[in-house]
Amino acid sequence: MTAVPSSGCLHCGEPVPAGSSGGDRFCCTGCRAAYEMIQGMGLETYYQRRCLDPNQPSLRPEDEGLRFDFNAYTQVGDDGLGTLHLMVEGLQCAACVWLIETVLRQQPGVEHARINMTTRRLVLKWRMDRASASELAQVVTHLGYRLAPYDPRLVSAETQEREKQLLRAMVVAGFAAGNVMLFSISVWHGGGMGLFTRSFMHWMSALIALPAIAYSCRPFLKSAYSALRAGRTNMDVPISLGVILASVMSLVETIRMSEHVYFDSAVSLVFFLLIGRYLESRARGRARAAGENLMGLRARAVTILRDDGTREVAPPEKLRAGMKFLVAAGERIAADGVVLSGRSDVDTSLINGESVPLGAAVGDKVFAGTLNLSGPLTVEVTATGEDTLLSEIVRLMEAAEDARAKYVALADRVARWYAPVVHTLAASAFLGWWLVGGLAWQESLMIAIAVLIITCPCALGLAVPAVQVVAGGRFLQRGMLMKTGTALERLAHADTAVFDKTGTLTQGKPEWINAEAVAADDVRLAVSMALLSKHPLSRALCQDAADVTPAQGVEEIPGYGLSLKTADGEIRLGRREWCGIQDRTEQAEAELWLARPNRDAVRFAFSDQVRVDARETVAALKKRGLRVALLSGDRAPAVEAAARAAGIDDWHAAMKPADKVEHLKTLAAQGFKVMMVGDGLNDAPALAAAHVSLSPSTAADVSQTTADMVFQGDKLQPVLEALDVARKADRLIKQNFALSFLYNAGTIPLALGGMVTPLIAAVAMSTSSIVVISNSLRLSLGTGFTRGDKHATQSQPPVPPGK
Numbered sequence: 001m002t003a004v005p006s007s008g009c010l011h012c013g014e015p016v017p018a019g020s021s022g023g024d025r026f027c028c029t030g031c032r033a034a035y036e037m038i039q040g041m042g043l044e045t046y047y048q049r050r051c052l053d054p055n056q057p058s059l060r061p062e063d064e065g066l067r068f069d070f071n072a073y074t075q076v077g078d079d080g081l082g083t084l085h086l087m088v089e090g091l092q093c094a095a096c097v098w099l100i101e102t103v104l105r106q107q108p109g110v111e112h113a114r115i116n117m118t119t120r121r122l123v124l125k126w127r128m129d130r131a132s133a134s135e136l137a138q139v140v141t142h143l144g145y146r147l148a149p150y151d152p153r154l155v156s157a158e159t160q161e162r163e164k165q166l167l168r169a170m171v172v173a174g175f176a177a178g179n180v181m182l183f184s185i186s187v188w189h190g191g192g193m194g195l196f197t198r199s200f201m202h203w204m205s206a207l208i209a210l211p212a213i214a215y216s217c218r219p220f221l222k223s224a225y226s227a228l229r230a231g232r233t234n235m236d237v238p239i240s241l242g243v244i245l246a247s248v249m250s251l252v253e254t255i256r257m258s259e260h261v262y263f264d265s266a267v268s269l270v271f272f273l274l275i276g277r278y279l280e281s282r283a284r285g286r287a288r289a290a291g292e293n294l295m296g297l298r299a300r301a302v303t304i305l306r307d308d309g310t311r312e313v314a315p316p317e318k319l320r321a322g323m324k325f326l327v328a329a330g331e332r333i334a335a336d337g338v339v340l341s342g343r344s345d346v347d348t349s350l351i352n353g354e355s356v357p358l359g360a361a362v363g364d365k366v367f368a369g370t371l372n373l374s375g376p377l378t379v380e381v382t383a384t385g386e387d388t389l390l391s392e393i394v395r396l397m398e399a400a401e402d403a404r405a406k407y408v409a410l411a412d413r414v415a416r417w418y419a420p421v422v423h424t425l426a427a428s429a430f431l432g433w434w435l436v437g438g439l440a441w442q443e444s445l446m447i448a449i450a451v452l453i454i455t456c457p458c459a460l461g462l463a464v465p466a467v468q469v470v471a472g473g474r475f476l477q478r479g480m481l482m483k484t485g486t487a488l489e490r491l492a493h494a495d496t497a498v499f500d501k502t503g504t505l506t507q508g509k510p511e512w513i514n515a516e517a518v519a520a521d522d523v524r525l526a527v528s529m530a531l532l533s534k535h536p537l538s539r540a541l542c543q544d545a546a547d548v549t550p551a552q553g554v555e556e557i558p559g560y561g562l563s564l565k566t567a568d569g570e571i572r573l574g575r576r577e578w579c580g581i582q583d584r585t586e587q588a589e590a591e592l593w594l595a596r597p598n599r600d601a602v603r604f605a606f607s608d609q610v611r612v613d614a615r616e617t618v619a620a621l622k623k624r625g626l627r628v629a630l631l632s633g634d635r636a637p638a639v640e641a642a643a644r645a646a647g648i649d650d651w652h653a654a655m656k657p658a659d660k661v662e663h664l665k666t667l668a669a670q671g672f673k674v675m676m677v678g679d680g681l682n683d684a685p686a687l688a689a690a691h692v693s694l695s696p697s698t699a700a701d702v703s704q705t706t707a708d709m710v711f712q713g714d715k716l717q718p719v720l721e722a723l724d725v726a727r728k729a730d731r732l733i734k735q736n737f738a739l740s741f742l743y744n745a746g747t748i749p750l751a752l753g754g755m756v757t758p759l760i761a762a763v764a765m766s767t768s769s770i771v772v773i774s775n776s777l778r779l780s781l782g783t784g785f786t787r788g789d790k791h792a793t794q795s796q797p798p799v800p801p802g803k
Contacts, residue, residue, distance in 0.1 A: 010035055038099070038143070069313070070133035073149045081111065084133050086122040088115060089146035089330065100140055107136060122147075146330070148301055149315075166278040169216040173271035176212030177264070180205045184264040195257060202254040202261050209263035213247055216270050241423070243270060249445070302334040303327075305378065319384045327377045329558070332369060336383035339364050343559035344375035345535065357536065359559045359575065374535075375558025426451045429752050437754075451751045467729045467736065470779045478721060479697075479712035487708035490692040491722060492730035493673050497621050498664065500678035500686075501632035501642050504696060505614055507714070508679070510540045510590055510606035522602045526594045529554050529562045529573045537592050537606055538562075561592070569597035588637035607641070614646040617716040624723065627672070631660050633682055660686035677719060678707075694719060725779070732779055736772045743768040 075083045088100065097115045100122070104113035109130025115122045124136060137147050183201045187193065193201075220243070223236040243266050250261035304312045305324040316334040319325060324340065327333050333346075345357035348370050357373055360366055366379060430448035433439045439447075472482050482488065499505045515523070528551040530538035542548075555563045561574010572579050572595040579595035589605040611617075618628050629650040632639045636653040643651035652663065664686055667674050676683075676690030679698060687693035687706045695707035711718035750756050 070137045074133045081125050082128045084124045087148045088122050170274040172212050173216035176208050177268045177271045180209050180264045199257045205263040206254050209267045319381050321381050323381045327372045332371055333366050335368050335381045337379035337381045340378045340380050342377040344377055345373040347371040447754050450756050467733050467776045470776050471729050480718050481710045488726045488729045491726035494675035496627045496672040496674045498629045498674050498676050500683050503679040504677055506608040506610050512540050513607045514605040571596050588641040610645045613715045618647045620720050631655050657682045657685045661689045664689045
């Protein structure tokens with residue numbers, strides 16, 4: 001970010017028109033009025049606090065144009081307070097937030113004004129009898145910011161309510177577990193505690209634990225009931241049965257004034273299970289919010305152009321095929337359509353993931369959600385609402401997530417046969433000792449409960465989570481975040497790596513690469529013109545031009561480039577055809593051309609360089625037996641160049657989001673398990689469709705929340721780290737299951753023979769859990785598995801199952 005240029009407008013920083021007097025440093029009358037307003041309110045420190053982001057278009061008060069009817073979007077409460085949710089365009093930094101909030105709070109009747117800098121969402125509350133929504137909005141627009149309605153109903157009330165229920169259940173279980181444990185410790189260390197005192201402690205534990213378990217265990221009971229109704233079992237079935245039987249048995253033992261009860265174990269188990277369930281729900285909620293944020297890329301309002309020439313500002317839902325609407329520079333396009341008039345640059349990263357905008361002229365197609373950058377457009381609607389490409393991307397992502405949600409975790413697959421076997425053994429022990437062994441039903445029930453306790457799925461249930469916790473801690477130490485419970489297991493089985501290009505395999509920003517081939521005076525001239533443009537290629541050209549001053553009189557021609565009129569003629573910096581270059585051969589690099597009268601045109605080439613360790617990472621993946629491919633929405637020459645630089649032979653260009661998803665489905669049908677690595681909005685459906693997915697921390701929010709894992713840094717080495725840790729974690733998980741089964745094989749016969757009391761069973765069960773946790777901690781040993789993993793010696797690509 002930079003301060004306001006010394007020659008720029010005092011308010012917005014934009015260039016001042018030629019011919020302005022030295023003391024009149026304003027680009028328009030609106031900026032002059034805004035400057036005087038800020039000075040008059042005593043808020044002149046705003047200009048010292050702020051800094052201008054060169055990538056954020058500056059808005060001027062005169063740009064506001066048509067006004068919305070904000071009164072129609074106002075929600076009025078019973079207390080007479082009006083609430084308005086708005087999107088603020090033109091925010092540069094925290095000083096802009098401070099200015100808007102301060103100015104609004106000084107308005108009569110305003111009780112609350114708060115802006116979220118990240119989402120650019122303004123929440124405004126005021127007394128309806130003191131001011132109107134339009135009056136307050138006008139205060140902000142006069143400062144040079146554009147306002148548009150914001151719809152807060154995109155937040156899922158159902159998800160929030162479910163999380164609140166889980167949180168309440170967790171709090172109740174935690175409170176009960178802490179208090180019951182106090183009574184249990186008193187009993188354990190009571191020494192010569194009398195029978196009636198101990199019985200009193202047990203009854204107090206029952207009074208606390210039983211209601212808490214009945215309330216907090218509902219999520220597991222509902223899950224178990226649903227599984228049993230569907231004719232299957234999951235891990236919630238033995239857990240629910242164990243909690244219920246432990247609670248009932250403890251109550252019976254309390255009534256009988258016996259020595260041992262297990263209220264503390266039952267309620268503590270519910271508490272810790274609820275912690276995991278709540279965190280899982282939060283993760284799913286973030287993923288759902290990501291989809292809603294993607295739909296939030298739709299324009300909030302649109303200027304409809306009527307046949308009689310009149311204009312109407314209305315919600316995008318009113319658009320129909322064949323209607324015409326206007327798109328100002330800086331606005332998102334509201335519907336799919338065809339350009340009728342105007343020319344501009346359009347940010348199409350939503351579709352192709354590329355950071356360089358595409359030109360849009362008469363007859364070109366434009367798509368909902370893309371951003372119009374430089375010039376006004378008139379568009380005829382071809383598709384709206386659910387028929388737009390943006391809605392198709394959302395549907396692709398949701399469909400892919402639904403398909404991946406059908407993946408069954410290893411623990412649940414084991415539970416399908418583990419739970420019935422355990423239940424059959426417990427029932428057989430009860431019936432055998434009661435009907436055949438001649439014991440009383442109470443003693444037979446104690447033996448059956450001992451079987452259930454000694455075979456309690458604690459060790460089995462810890463086999464996967466314990467490894468996941470250790471792996472998650474290791475990932476966090478290396479700037480990586482594992483977001484889904486089954487990510488480790490799926491990542492360990494990946495046999496194909498698919499990369500996106502821009503921002504994933506490459507740095508994600510253009511760099512000027514032919515500086516040595518351009519004369520110094522040509523560079524200075526081009527940079528002096530480019531300093532006044534916010535086009536990504538212009539920004540890249542000016543990256544290291546600290547000693548160059550902006551040229552005066554530069555005009556930006558939307559969709560073409562920059563023009564500078566001089567005494568010798570017009571100088572142009574922009575597209576190849578506009579600068580008179582006849583050769584139409586498609587180049588791998590992006591480019592700008594500098595054309596001057598009576599001189600040869602000069603080419604400035606730009607390339608999105610691959611990450612520094614891209615080739616090394618690709619080679620290491622191949623050594624681990626993975627096939628590597630590259631899928632991109634960019635042009636074929638650019639994709640081929642990136643693939644060659646990274647050492648990837650299998651590459652595909654010009655792929656839309658649906659094409660990427662279809663390609664991954666084809667690989668899956670052939671038996672491959674794909675690890676997708678991507679970062680763009682257009683990659684979200686493919687990330688959801690892959691067997692497992694990773695995303696860099698610089699990725700779009702939607703991609704980060706869709707991916708199973710997010711990694712930081714400028715290198716791809718975390719991909720190797722994740723793969724190696726996942727493979728070792730998979731081996732440890734299987735070892736944990738083996739240890740659990742060995743424990744059961746040794747203890748179940750003793751329990752069936754009536755040689756184990758519930759207390760001994762509880763001790764044995766706890767010991768097995770400690771063994772499993774200790775084995776899981778081995779994952780945290782060492783500094784890395786990149787070289788030591790046994791799969792590192794594989795060099796041949798894997799053969800799909802059944803081939």
